[in-house]
Amino acid sequence: MEKSLELIVKDLQDKFGATYEEFRGEVQCMVKSEQIVEALTTLRDAHQFELLSAQTAVDYYPQTSPRFHVIYQLTSLAKNLSVQVRVPVNGDQLKVPTAAGVYKVAVWRERELLDMFGIEFEGHPDPRRILMPEDTEGHPLRRDFPLGYEEPQFSFNFEEIDLRKPYAKE
Amino acid sequence: MAQLEEVTIDQYKHLVSERALTGETMLLNMGPQHPSTHGVLRLLLELDGEVVVNCIPDIGYLHTGIEKNMEAKTYQKAEVMTDRLDYMNTMGNNLAYVIAVEKLVDLDVPARAQALRVILVELQRIASHLVWLGTSGLDLAAMSMFLYCFRERELILDIFELVSGQRMMTTYLRPGGVWRDVPVEFEKAVRDFIKIFPRRIDEYEKLLTKNPLFVDRMVDIGYLSKETALSYGVTGPTLRASGVNWDLRKTRPYCGYEQYDFEVPVLHEGDTYARYLVRIEELRQSLRIVEQALNKLPMGPVRSENRKFVPPPRSEIGVSMEALIHHFKLWTEGFPAPNASIYSAVESPRGELGVLIAGDGGPKPRRVHMRTPSFENLAVLPEIVKGHLVADLVAILASIDIVLGDIDR
Numbered sequence: 001m002e003k004s005l006e007l008i009v010k011d012l013q014d015k016f017g018a019t020y021e022e023f024r025g026e027v028q029c030m031v032k033s034e035q036i037v038e039a040l041t042t043l044r045d046a047h048q049f050e051l052l053s054a055q056t057a058v059d060y061y062p063q064t065s066p067r068f069h070v071i072y073q074l075t076s077l078a079k080n081l082s083v084q085v086r087v088p089v090n091g092d093q094l095k096v097p098t099a100a101g102v103y104k105v106a107v108w109r110e111r112e113l114l115d116m117f118g119i120e121f122e123g124h125p126d127p128r129r130i131l132m133p134e135d136t137e138g139h140p141l142r143r144d145f146p147l148g149y150e151e152p153q154f155s156f157n158f159e160e161i162d163l164r165k166p167y168a169k170e
Numbered sequence: 171m172a173q174l175e176e177v178t179i180d181q182y183k184h185l186v187s188e189r190a191l192t193g194e195t196m197l198l199n200m201g202p203q204h205p206s207t208h209g210v211l212r213l214l215l216e217l218d219g220e221v222v223v224n225c226i227p228d229i230g231y232l233h234t235g236i237e238k239n240m241e242a243k244t245y246q247k248a249e250v251m252t253d254r255l256d257y258m259n260t261m262g263n264n265l266a267y268v269i270a271v272e273k274l275v276d277l278d279v280p281a282r283a284q285a286l287r288v289i290l291v292e293l294q295r296i297a298s299h300l301v302w303l304g305t306s307g308l309d310l311a312a313m314s315m316f317l318y319c320f321r322e323r324e325l326i327l328d329i330f331e332l333v334s335g336q337r338m339m340t341t342y343l344r345p346g347g348v349w350r351d352v353p354v355e356f357e358k359a360v361r362d363f364i365k366i367f368p369r370r371i372d373e374y375e376k377l378l379t380k381n382p383l384f385v386d387r388m389v390d391i392g393y394l395s396k397e398t399a400l401s402y403g404v405t406g407p408t409l410r411a412s413g414v415n416w417d418l419r420k421t422r423p424y425c426g427y428e429q430y431d432f433e434v435p436v437l438h439e440g441d442t443y444a445r446y447l448v449r450i451e452e453l454r455q456s457l458r459i460v461e462q463a464l465n466k467l468p469m470g471p472v473r474s475e476n477r478k479f480v481p482p483p484r485s486e487i488g489v490s491m492e493a494l495i496h497h498f499k500l501w502t503e504g505f506p507a508p509n510a511s512i513y514s515a516v517e518s519p520r521g522e523l524g525v526l527i528a529g530d531g532g533p534k535p536r537r538v539h540m541r542t543p544s545f546e547n548l549a550v551l552p553e554i555v556k557g558h559l560v561a562d563l564v565a566i567l568a569s570i571d572i573v574l575g576d577i578d579r
Contacts, residue, residue: 023510023511023512024273024274024276024510024512026512026513028511050400050401051400051403051405052403053403053513053515053522053524053541054513054524054526054539054541056526056539056541058511058528058536058537059536059537060536071511071526073513073524073526073541077400077414077416080421080422082513084513103401103403104398104401104402104549105401105402105403105546105549107549108545108546108549125184126184126185128181129230130229130230131229131230131233131578131579132230132233133230134181140235140238141237141238141537143241143536145238147238147239147241147242
């Protein structure tokens with residue numbers, strides 16, 4: 001790990017009790033969900049991480065605690081550094097404070113996470129679905145959401161499958 | 171199946187001004203089918219006369235579930251999905267994905283493959299900027315630009331067809347190198363392009379850069395400040411036109427970009443015209459990179475020799491039992507990747523194209539996230555169009571260069 005990055009990680013450890021992992025030169029810090037807004041603010045203001053490059057989630061289904069990791073990929077333009085902050089989220093408590101007050105791009109990225117994973121962001125200014133239609137049921141990027149496909153109809157089961165088919169009837 | 175409900179203003183109450191609720195301002199849909207939204211994008215506009223008060227982009231019309239589909243495919247097979255992501259930048263998407271996979275499994279890439287990647291990705295950048303130039307010219311009533319730009323783009327697509335057999339959905343870059351070596355005609359085709367293209371850029375500039383009709387539509391329109399741009403995660407030429415010198419090719423070189431001599435154009439005006447000038451200059455710089463890479467193009471293998479990840483060449487399969495086993499294993503089962511996650515990013519024509527891959531120890535990824543630059547670049551649109559005319563909105567939308575396939579994934 002680079003020296004300048006070490007200081008930043010140390011700061012996160014001291015202030016937020018963050019744990020970290022390193023893989024192929026990338027640093028991934030774990031922060032508790034209550035402290036994420038504070039951690040992001042510290043990183044932005046004290047360590048010049050101006051850019052929230054990516055915000056996404058990974059579903060570790062069937063594991064339930066934590067089931068999701070919400071990932072914040074931060075970039076510092078001034079120092080040319082990257083750090084990844086992760087927030088573990090349990091399967092039964094899908095709530096994370098919103099980062100929209102720190103980085104404005106989080107407004108759209110959090111709408112996407114709500115849409116795709118069903119993770120709610122507390123205090124979000126515009127909690128609507130973003131990619132899927134408003135009336136979609138379920139959250140497509142969860143690992144337990146089936147990858148859609150059409151059942152092939154043969155003459156012996158044509159009507160049986162036709163009844164289940166999701167197109168408008170009458 | 172869920173019941174369809176009528177869309178009412180209540181849904182957008184928190185996004186529009188008070189005046190919209192009383193009917194003083196008008197709500198108008200621009201799109202989803204509209205020639206200047208460059209794809210299926212719906213913009214819900216709140217208008218006071220012709221002035222935009224609020225703009226609410228509605229995306230998702232082109233959502234194809236690429237990220238979900240990639241989870242069901244092996245690492246090699248998932249690559250074809252990346253072509254469909256941003257259909258103006260297929261080679262660049264391949265590059266972003268293969269670099270991420272190579273980083274995840276720690277795979278080497280031969281020097282010749284690296285140089286070929288640079289040539290093709292820079293050609294793709296030129297092709298993408300040409301489509302942008304042509305279509306934004308069309309939006310601002312410079313009709314002939316479209317024809318000129320597509321004429322030159324065709325030359326690049328011909329080169330792609332030569333190397334990969336496909337004009338657009340190439341899937342030519344593969345984990346560990348490229349699909350196969352380029353044919354002998356490749357060098358001449360690229361040299362011919364390098365020879366004619368500088369004069370063509372001058373031609374475009376003669377038509378547009380000082381054209382008063384064109385300049386009047388762009389100068390001081392859609393000002394984007396540095397702080398807003400960074401807060402919204404805007405990257406690429408749009409960010410560089412706002413005075414931030416950030417290009418991943420320079421700051422975090424990949425594929426040996428550090429060997430090439432090129433400049434990153436940065437302007438401080440932050441308006442639509444600055445974004446135009448930055449992209450025009452990028453055309454010239456990309457051409458410089460292509461020329462240098464072609465001059466330096468080393469000989470040697472184009473695919474890694476690591477048989478655990480890269481299939482053996484056809485000629486070996488008939489004579490080597492081991493090669494046959496590797497071929498069979500790689501195309502049926504795929505190669506396993508560690509149970510860990512990585513993020514890597516490249517500079518696409520639109521900005522930072524990042525790929526986050528989380529492996530699960532098996533041959534299929536647990537999660538692939540494409541951090542697509544158009545998404546962030548569109549998110550900033552409502553900020554910069556406020557107070558402009560609808561006609562200016564068209565110019566601004568053209569200048570941030572969005573691709574809907576890139577946004578909706």
